[in-house]
Amino acid sequence: MIGDLTLGSINEEVVYDYITQLEATKVSTATVNRYLAALKTVLRFKKQPFDYIKLGREPKGRIRVITKEEETTLLNIIRGATPNVRNHFYAETADLIEVLIDTGMRLSEGIGIKYEDVNFETNLISIWVNKGEKPRSVPMTNRVRRILERRKEGKNDGPFTITRHQAGHAWNWARKKMGMDKDKEFIMHALRHTCASRLVNKGVDLYVVKEYLGHSTIQVTERYAHLSPDKLAHAAVILEEYQ
Numbered sequence: 016m017i018g019d020l021t022l023g024s025i026n027e028e029v030v031y032d033y034i035t036q037l038e039a040t041k042v043s044t045a046t047v048n049r050y051l052a053a054l055k056t057v058l059r060f061k062k063q064p065f066d067y068i069k070l071g072r073e074p075k076g077r078i079r080v081i082t083k084e085e086e087t088t089l090l091n092i093i094r095g096a097t098p099n100v101r102n103h104f105y106a107e108t109a110d111l112i113e114v115l116i117d118t119g120m121r122l123s124e125g126i127g128i129k130y131e132d133v134n135f136e137t138n139l140i141s142i143w144v145n146k147g148e149k150p151r152s153v154p155m156t157n158r159v160r161r162i163l164e165r166r167k168e169g170k171n172d173g174p175f176t177i178t179r180h181q182a183g184h185a186w187n188w189a190r191k192k193m194g195m196d197k198d199k200e201f202i203m204h205a206l207r208h209t210c211a212s213r214l215v216n217k218g219v220d221l222y223v224v225k226e227y228l229g230h231s232t233i234q235v236t237e238r239y240a241h242l243s244p245d246k247l248a249h250a251a252v253i254l255e256e257y258q
Contacts, residue, residue, distance in 0.1 A: 022058065027067040030054070044071045078238060079200030081209040085193070086116065092189045104177045108185035110162045111175055112206060117156040119210035119228040122179060122203055129173045133163055142229065151229045208239075215239045 020029065030051075037047045048070040058065035081089070093109045096102050115125045124142050132141040138160065139152040155163065166174035186203050187196070195201045207228065214224045225236040 022061050022063050030068055047071055078208050079205040080212045081205050088193055089189050092192050093185055104181045105185045107175060107177050108182050110166065111182060114159050114162055115206040116209055117159045118153045119207050121207060122182065126175050126179065128175065130167060149229065151226065153227065211239045212242045215242045
């Protein structure tokens with residue numbers, strides 16, 4: 016096993032044998048990918064070659080998208096909660112939800128926004144630390160800009176001071192109020208799916224969506240390709256011009 020080897024002795028052949036051993040235990044492709052991703056992280060940190068490590072294709076699961084009606088209901092419920100010491104962060108969570116939908120940020124990225132990385136002149140938010148380890152800039156919609164400008168009056172380093180736990184608590188409370196508590200896919204990460212699907216449905220190129228959300232590879236973004244069937248119909252119309 017790789018655990019008995021030095022980092023310098025790990026190469027493509029060693030990794031291939033490692034994958035074979037893992038697959039022999041009947042673990043899922045997703046589990047194998049998690050091990051390989053961890054190995055890549057270690058090799059990258061130690062400045063060792065790692066480009067030869069390729070993750071396997073995982074089965075495509077359901078992509079849960081929040082509808083506009085669900086979004087409106089969710090926000091109204093959270094913002095309509097009677098304020099008390101136990102839910103003082105609900106209004107802030109509602110603002111965060113809108114920012115996540117329009118930027119496609121991960122929850123940790125949204126909570127971690129700092130005003131020093133928000134440029135109101137260029138209308139861009141810079142994200143320096145993320146899962147893909149690739150800095151990116153995300154443009155602000157009018158809604159996001161209004162929220163960040165309003166929250167800047169709080170004199171904090173960033174617009175959000177809540178924790179992941181608090182955001183999740185507000186979300187789960189509202190989800191239960193909506194009767195969606197049994198929908199296991201109705202989670203905050205669905206906001207990221209929602210951003211991607213809205214872009215794709217409006218005809219935004221997949222490579223643009225990839226950069227917007229900060230996906231590591233185009234294969235990740237391709238999960239949303241089927242959400243825009245009109246593009247295929249348009250392709251057929253183009254071919255008609257040659258007949």
